[in-house]
Amino acid sequence: MIPVTGAATGHRDVLGGMVPAMHNGTSPKKTGRPRSADADRAILDATRAVLVELGWGKLTMGDVATRAGVAKTTLYRRWAGKSELVVDAVAVLFDELELPDRGSLQADIEGVVQQFAALLALPEARTALMAVVAESTHDEALRLRIREAVVDRQKRLVVLGRRRAQERGELPPDGPDGADTATQIDLIFDVIAGAVVHRALVSGEPVDAAWARTFSTLLLGGLAAFR
Amino acid sequence: MIPVTGAATGHRDVLGGMVPAMHNGTSPKKTGRPRSADADRAILDATRAVLVELGWGKLTMGDVATRAGVAKTTLYRRWAGKSELVVDAVAVLFDELELPDRGSLQADIEGVVQQFAALLALPEARTALMAVVAESTHDEALRLRIREAVVDRQKRLVVLGRRRAQERGELPPDGPDGADTATQIDLIFDVIAGAVVHRALVSGEPVDAAWARTFSTLLLGGLAAFR
Amino acid sequence: MIPVTGAATGHRDVLGGMVPAMHNGTSPKKTGRPRSADADRAILDATRAVLVELGWGKLTMGDVATRAGVAKTTLYRRWAGKSELVVDAVAVLFDELELPDRGSLQADIEGVVQQFAALLALPEARTALMAVVAESTHDEALRLRIREAVVDRQKRLVVLGRRRAQERGELPPDGPDGADTATQIDLIFDVIAGAVVHRALVSGEPVDAAWARTFSTLLLGGLAAFR
Amino acid sequence: MIPVTGAATGHRDVLGGMVPAMHNGTSPKKTGRPRSADADRAILDATRAVLVELGWGKLTMGDVATRAGVAKTTLYRRWAGKSELVVDAVAVLFDELELPDRGSLQADIEGVVQQFAALLALPEARTALMAVVAESTHDEALRLRIREAVVDRQKRLVVLGRRRAQERGELPPDGPDGADTATQIDLIFDVIAGAVVHRALVSGEPVDAAWARTFSTLLLGGLAAFR
DNA sequence: CTATAAGCGAGACGGTACGTCGCGTCTTAAT
DNA sequence: ATTAAGACGCGACGTACCGTCTCGCTTATAG
Numbered sequence: 016m017i018p019v020t021g022a023a024t025g026h027r028d029v030l031g032g033m034v035p036a037m038h039n040g041t042s043p044k045k046t047g048r049p050r051s052a053d054a055d056r057a058i059l060d061a062t063r064a065v066l067v068e069l070g071w072g073k074l075t076m077g078d079v080a081t082r083a084g085v086a087k088t089t090l091y092r093r094w095a096g097k098s099e100l101v102v103d104a105v106a107v108l109f110d111e112l113e114l115p116d117r118g119s120l121q122a123d124i125e126g127v128v129q130q131f132a133a134l135l136a137l138p139e140a141r142t143a144l145m146a147v148v149a150e151s152t153h154d155e156a157l158r159l160r161i162r163e164a165v166v167d168r169q170k171r172l173v174v175l176g177r178r179r180a181q182e183r184g185e186l187p188p189d190g191p192d193g194a195d196t197a198t199q200i201d202l203i204f205d206v207i208a209g210a211v212v213h214r215a216l217v218s219g220e221p222v223d224a225a226w227a228r229t230f231s232t233l234l235l236g237g238l239a240a241f242r
Numbered sequence: 243m244i245p246v247t248g249a250a251t252g253h254r255d256v257l258g259g260m261v262p263a264m265h266n267g268t269s270p271k272k273t274g275r276p277r278s279a280d281a282d283r284a285i286l287d288a289t290r291a292v293l294v295e296l297g298w299g300k301l302t303m304g305d306v307a308t309r310a311g312v313a314k315t316t317l318y319r320r321w322a323g324k325s326e327l328v329v330d331a332v333a334v335l336f337d338e339l340e341l342p343d344r345g346s347l348q349a350d351i352e353g354v355v356q357q358f359a360a361l362l363a364l365p366e367a368r369t370a371l372m373a374v375v376a377e378s379t380h381d382e383a384l385r386l387r388i389r390e391a392v393v394d395r396q397k398r399l400v401v402l403g404r405r406r407a408q409e410r411g412e413l414p415p416d417g418p419d420g421a422d423t424a425t426q427i428d429l430i431f432d433v434i435a436g437a438v439v440h441r442a443l444v445s446g447e448p449v450d451a452a453w454a455r456t457f458s459t460l461l462l463g464g465l466a467a468f469r
Numbered sequence: 470m471i472p473v474t475g476a477a478t479g480h481r482d483v484l485g486g487m488v489p490a491m492h493n494g495t496s497p498k499k500t501g502r503p504r505s506a507d508a509d510r511a512i513l514d515a516t517r518a519v520l521v522e523l524g525w526g527k528l529t530m531g532d533v534a535t536r537a538g539v540a541k542t543t544l545y546r547r548w549a550g551k552s553e554l555v556v557d558a559v560a561v562l563f564d565e566l567e568l569p570d571r572g573s574l575q576a577d578i579e580g581v582v583q584q585f586a587a588l589l590a591l592p593e594a595r596t597a598l599m600a601v602v603a604e605s606t607h608d609e610a611l612r613l614r615i616r617e618a619v620v621d622r623q624k625r626l627v628v629l630g631r632r633r634a635q636e637r638g639e640l641p642p643d644g645p646d647g648a649d650t651a652t653q654i655d656l657i658f659d660v661i662a663g664a665v666v667h668r669a670l671v672s673g674e675p676v677d678a679a680w681a682r683t684f685s686t687l688l689l690g691g692l693a694a695f696r
Numbered sequence: 697m698i699p700v701t702g703a704a705t706g707h708r709d710v711l712g713g714m715v716p717a718m719h720n721g722t723s724p725k726k727t728g729r730p731r732s733a734d735a736d737r738a739i740l741d742a743t744r745a746v747l748v749e750l751g752w753g754k755l756t757m758g759d760v761a762t763r764a765g766v767a768k769t770t771l772y773r774r775w776a777g778k779s780e781l782v783v784d785a786v787a788v789l790f791d792e793l794e795l796p797d798r799g800s801l802q803a804d805i806e807g808v809v810q811q812f813a814a815l816l817a818l819p820e821a822r823t824a825l826m827a828v829v830a831e832s833t834h835d836e837a838l839r840l841r842i843r844e845a846v847v848d849r850q851k852r853l854v855v856l857g858r859r860r861a862q863e864r865g866e867l868p869p870d871g872p873d874g875a876d877t878a879t880q881i882d883l884i885f886d887v888i889a890g891a892v893v894h895r896a897l898v899s900g901e902p903v904d905a906a907w908a909r910t911f912s913t914l915l916l917g918g919l920a921a922f923r
Numbered sequence: 924c925t926a927t928a929a930g931c932g933a934g935a936c937g938g939t940a941c942g943t944c945g946c947g948t949c950t951t952a953a954t
Numbered sequence: 955a956t957t958a959a960g961a962c963g964c965g966a967c968g969t970a971c972c973g974t975c976t977c978g979c980t981t982a983t984a985g
Contacts, residue, residue, distance in 0.1 A: 238463070
C-alpha cells in the first residue's frame, strides 16, 4: 500500500485509550517483534486478487488472510475492517491515472475521461470503489479516508490540465480570488468524475471515444461561460 | 411498489424448471391462493422504515419481515434478496422528484439539482441508493432493475425541462436526427445526476444554492456549444 | 389401508367440537362431494414408496401428497399427521406375518422369529416402526393406535402357536384361570418381539437360523418352568 | 460426557479432506486455541435439562446452546447433530444402573429388570433412547455410537450377574468354548433388555414386581436348558 | 544473555444473519 | 363438501463470517 498519513491514524478503543496503532505510517512502538512488511504486501495483494475473483460482497476477511498466508489476527492488527482494508488496496490503482499532454484542452479532457473509464472497466476497481463509497455514506471516518486516499489525490489531474490550458491560452489565467479558482477546480472534478461514473456504472452505457468527444465539447462550452 | 415489468421476470432453478416467479408484474399463476397485496405494501413500507432507522448495513430480512407482520418466507417468495427488495422500496422516493416551472432553464436546472440534493440528504435514500449501485457492479440483473426502476424513470425530468426550454426559445427545436436528441438527453442526465451525486457523496461538499447556480451556469454554457 | 375401527377415531379440536372425522371407518357425512377412495389408496402407496426411498426422517407430507397426485389438504383431512399416516401405511406389512405349521413348537417359534427378522430387514418397516414407537413415547393416542394396528393384531401368532402346541401335547391345556393364560401370552409376545427387535436393531447382530435356534431353546426351556 | 473412543472419529468432508474432528476422544489438534472443556460439560448438562423439560421432539440445538451459554456453532463443532448429542447426553444415565447382590440369581434378575424399568419411566430417558434408536435405523454411524456408548457398556450387568450365579453354584462354570459364553451373554442381554423395553414402551403395560417375577421365572427356566 | 514485549499462525469462541425446509392452516376456483 | 394448487405464519435448521480470544511459538530490543 501507499502508506496513508494523516487523519484516520489509529483509533480509540471503548475506554478512550489509544490502541497499539492501525495503519498510519507512524511507528509508536519501541520494543517487541516488529510487524512484518511482507505480511502487509501479501495482504494487499491478496485483497486485490480476491476482489477481482469474488467482488466486494463475497470478499471475506478470513479469505484474504488465508490467501495472504497470514492469520486473521494479523489482519485486524493493521486494519479496522473490510472497508479500510479495501480502500488502501484500491487507492493505488487510481494513482496510475496520468494526464499525457495531447496538445489541446479538449484532447486532454478526452484522454483523462477515457483513462478513468478504463479504470472503471476493471471489475475490482469498479466494485471496490462503489462499495467503499456506499459504506462511507454512514461512516464519516471512512469518507475522509476515501477522500484522502483517492479523491484529493486525483484532483492533481484537474489542476494540471487547467494549468496547461492556461499556458496554451485556452483558459484565462487565475483571477485574484483564490476561492473562485478552488471552486472551479472542485466543480470540474465533480462534473468529470461524476458524469463518467454515472455513465459507466449507473446508466451502464459505454464511455467510448464518441461520448468522450461529446462530453468534452459540453464541458469546454461550459468553461467558456466562466470567462 | 410500482410493479416493475420486464427483465428480472422469474428465474430458472438448478434443474432448469421455472420457479413460481419473483416480483415482475407478470402473473403466471392460475390456481392456488393468490399472493396478498397487503403483504407487498406492508413489506415495502417496513423496508423504508428500517432503512431510515438502521440504514442499509443493519437492515436484515428477518427484521423487515417481522415489522411487516409477515413471514420471512413470504419475503423471499417475492424478492431474491436484500438488494432487489431495497431497489423497489426506494424507487418510489425518486418518483417524487418534480420539475416545477420556474420560468427559465437555469432556474429549472437549479430547482431539480436542489430537489435531488434534498433526496440524497435523506439517509435512507443516500445509503440505499449507493448500496444497490455498488451491488449492481457485479450483478447485471440488478443493474437493469435499478435502471428500470430508478434511472430511466427520472429521465422524464430532463425531457420535460428541455421541452419547456424549447418552448421558451432558450433551446433550439429538435433537429431531424432523433439519435442526436437521445444522446444529448442521456448526456445531460449523466452530467447532472453524476455531478450532484459525486459532490454530495464522494466529495462530501454541500450542494447548496450557490453550487447549484455555478453548476447550472456551466451546464447552460455547455448546452450553447451544441447549438 | 386396513381401516382401523375404534379408539382414535376423529379428534376434538381446541374448542372441543367434533371435527369432520379423521380416518376411522365410520362415515358421518351426508351431503357434499364424497371423499375419493382412490386418494386413500394412492396416499398409502405413496407413503410406503417414500418410506423405502427416503426413510422416516426425510419423508415429508408434501412429498407424499405430490407423489400421490393429491393436495396436502386432502391428506390432512384424513390423517392428523405424519405418525398417524405412517402407522396405517406400515400396519399392513405386519399382517403378512404367518405361522406355517412346521410340526413342532420349536420349529414354529424359529419360523416366526425369522419371518419377523425378515420384516425388520426391510428399511421401510424397520425405520417406520421404530419412528412411530419413538413418537408414541410422548403421545398416548399414537401408542394406542400402534397397539391396535400392529401389536394386538400380531398376538394372534402367539395364540395360534400355543394352541397348536397344546394340540400336539407340547404344552399343557389352559388352566381354569383365564388371567394366567393372558399373562403368559403377553409375556411370550414381549419376549419374542422384544428380543428380536433388540437383537436386530439395537445390538445390530444378525437374526439368523443359528440365533433363532438358540433363542427358541431358551424360550422352550422357560415355558417348561410354567408347567 | 464419558469420551467415546473408537468408531466415529472425525469424518471426511465432500472433498475427502479431514475435518477438524467431531467428538471422539482423540485429539488431532496441535495448534490454535484448545476447545473448552467447560463448554462440553455445560452443553451436555443443558441437553439433559432440555430433554427433561421439553422432550426429544421439542429439543432444539439453538435452545441447548442458549441454555449452555454457548454459541450454536460451538455445538456443531463437537456434534454432527441432535442425535449424536443426545446419545452422549443420555449415555451417562445408563451408567447408573447397578446390580446389587440380592442373594440369588432370580432376585438379581428381578432387581435389574426393575431398575431398567425405572429408568425407562423417566420421560427424558425413554423418549431420547427410542428416538436415537429410530434414527439409527438409517444411520450406521449413529448405531455404532449407541452401541458403544450405551449397549456394550451395560453388558457388564449380565456378565456380573452370571459370575455371581456361577459362584453361588446356580449356573455351571463357563465351558471351554469362549464363543458359546459370549453368545449366551448376548442372548440374555437381548432377551432382558428387549422384553423390558417392549413391555414398557410398545405394549404399554407396567413392568412391576409381579411381571418381573414371572419374567425371571421364564428366563431362569430357559437358562436351565443350556446346562 | 536473559528478560520483556510485541508479533504471529492457528483455530476455538459468542454472536448475528443468512436462506431453506417442512409444518399445518388458509384461501382461491373448479368440480 | 371435496379437490388441486399454492400462499401463508411459524419455527428450526445448519452454514457463513464477523471480530475477539487464547494458545504456543518466534523475533526483536532493553537491561
